[in-house]
Amino acid sequence: MNQEMQVSIELKKGRKLTSLDARDELGILDYPKRISNLRAMGVAIKDRWKRVKKRTGGYTRVKEYYL
Numbered sequence: 001m002n003q004e005m006q007v008s009i010e011l012k013k014g015r016k017l018t019s020l021d022a023r024d025e026l027g028i029l030d031y032p033k034r035i036s037n038l039r040a041m042g043v044a045i046k047d048r049w050k051r052v053k054k055r056t057g058g059y060t061r062v063k064e065y066y067l
Contacts, residue, residue, distance in 0.1 A: 007034045008043065016066040018050060035065050043067075 022031035050064040
């Protein structure tokens with residue numbers, strides 16, 4: 001199974017995934033590229049910014065993708 005299929009399956013389950021989730025749970029390092037490829041194939045993926053806590057303290061924003 002390729003990475004686009006993995007991502008598609010997870011999103012179709014109703015999951016909302018960030019690049020951090022994709023790296024830690026699915027082993028996908030270039031998650032935005034997988035999203036771009038899926039969108040090019042016609043999958044209507046939505047996104048929004050999500051605020052997450054950094055390991056070193058403070059917060060940062062990451063994109064969260066969902067259907």
